[in-house]
Amino acid sequence: MTTTSQAPFNRLLLTGAAGGLGKVLRERLRPYAKVIRLSDIADIAPAIDDREEVVTCDLADKQAVHHLVEGVDAILHFGGVSTEHSFEDILGANICGVFHIYEAARRHGVKRVIFASSNHVIGFYKQDEVIDGRSPRRPDSYYGLSKSYGEDMASFYFDRYGIETVSIRIGSSFPEPLNRRMMSTWLSFGDLTQLIERSLYAPNVGHTVVYGASDNKNLWWDNRYATALGYAPQDTSEVFRAKIDAQPMPAADDPAMVYQGGAFVASGPFGD
Numbered sequence: 001m002t003t004t005s006q007a008p009f010n011r012l013l014l015t016g017a018a019g020g021l022g023k024v025l026r027e028r029l030r031p032y033a034k035v036i037r038l039s040d041i042a043d044i045a046p047a048i049d050d051r052e053e054v055v056t057c058d059l060a061d062k063q064a065v066h067h068l069v070e071g072v073d074a075i076l077h078f079g080g081v082s083t084e085h086s087f088e089d090i091l092g093a094n095i096c097g098v099f100h101i102y103e104a105a106r107r108h109g110v111k112r113v114i115f116a117s118s119n120h121v122i123g124f125y126k127q128d129e130v131i132d133g134r135s136p137r138r139p140d141s142y143y144g145l146s147k148s149y150g151e152d153m154a155s156f157y158f159d160r161y162g163i164e165t166v167s168i169r170i171g172s173s174f175p176e177p178l179n180r181r182m183m184s185t186w187l188s189f190g191d192l193t194q195l196i197e198r199s200l201y202a203p204n205v206g207h208t209v210v211y212g213a214s215d216n217k218n219l220w221w222d223n224r225y226a227t228a229l230g231y232a233p234q235d236t237s238e239v240f241r242a243k244i245d246a247q248p249m250p251a252a253d254d255p256a257m258v259y260q261g262g263a264f265v266a267s268g269p270f271g272d
C-alpha cells in the first residue's frame with residue numbers, strides 16, 4: 001500500500017466512485033484519509049469497514065450534493081459523463097454537477113478540490129504542438145467543453161471564495177495504453193495516485209491546471225505546473241511499445257493520428 005508522511009485528512013469525498021478510476025482510487029486513497037466518502041449515481045460495492053461511507057447521489061441534484069459534501073475536508077470530483085455525448089446528456093452531470101459541487105464546498109467550508117478534467121479541453125491541438133497548462137483551451141467536444149467549464153468554475157471559486165483546486169487534465173488512465181495515441185497520453189494508476197497526493201498536500205495551489213500523464217517518450221504536454229507541485233512520474237508507456245507497434249497503422253489523416261484529442265474531434269453532430 002502507498003504510504004504518506006503527511007497527516008491524513010479526516011474525511012475525503014470521492015465522486016464517481018463506481019467508475020473505472022473510482023474503483024482504483026477507492027483502495028489507493030486509503031492512506032490519505034481516516035474516512036473516505038464514496039459516491040456515485042450507480043451502485044457502489046458496500047463499505048468494507050468503518051473507514052468507508054457509501055452515498056448514492058445524482059450530481060444534477062443540488063440538494064443531494066449539498067448533503068453529500070457536509071463534513072468533508074477535501075473533494076476528489078471524478079463523477080460525471082466521461083465520454084462524448086449530446087449536450088443535453090452532459091448538462092446535468094457535468095455542468096450543473098460541477099456547480100453543485102463548488103457551491104456545496106463553499107457552504108460547508110471545504111478548502112480544496114481535485115477536479116478530474118480531461119485532455120479533451122485541449123483536444124483540437126495537433127499532435128506536433130507542445131502546450132502547457134496555461135495555453136489557450138481548444139475543446140474538442142461537448143464533453144471537453146464541460147470540463148473547460150469546470151476549470152472556469154474552479155478559477156472563479158478560488159478568486160471569489162478562496163477555494164483551491166488542482167484541475168488534472170487526465171490523458172488516458174487505463175491499465176495500459178490501448179493504441180498509438182495513448183503512447184503519448186497514458187497515465188498509470190500509480191502516477192495518477194501520486195499526482196492526486198501532491199494535489200492534496202501541496203501548499204498554495206490557487207487554481208493550478210496540470211496534465212495527467214506518465215513519463216512517456218512523446219509527450220505533447222509541458223507539465224511544468226505538475227512538477228511545481230512535486231509530481232515526478234515513475235511509469236512510462238514505453239514498456240508497451242512493442243505491443244502497440246504491432247497494431248495496424250491508421251491512415252495519416254485519421255484524427256487519432258492528427259489531433260491530441262484523437263477521435264473525439266470527429267464526434268457528433270447529435271440530434272439531426
Ligand code: NAI
Binds near residue numbers: 018020040083
Ligand atoms: P467512468 O465513466 O468509468 O466513471 C464516471 C462515473 O461517474 C460513473 O461511475 C458514473 O456512474 C458516474 N456518474 C455519471 N453521471 C453521474 C451523475 N449524474 N451523478 C453522479 N455520478 C455520475 O469514468 P472514469 O474513466 O472512471 O473517469 C473518471 C473521471 O475522470 C471522469 O470525470 C472523466 O471525465 C475523467 N477522465 C478520465 C480519463 C481516463 O482516461 N479514465 C481521462 C480524462 C478524464
Ligand code: 15L
Binds near residue numbers: 083120171172173182
Ligand atoms: C477521457 O477524457 C475519457 O474519460 C477517457 O475514457 C478516454 O477517452 C480519455 O479521455 C482519452 O482521451 O483517451
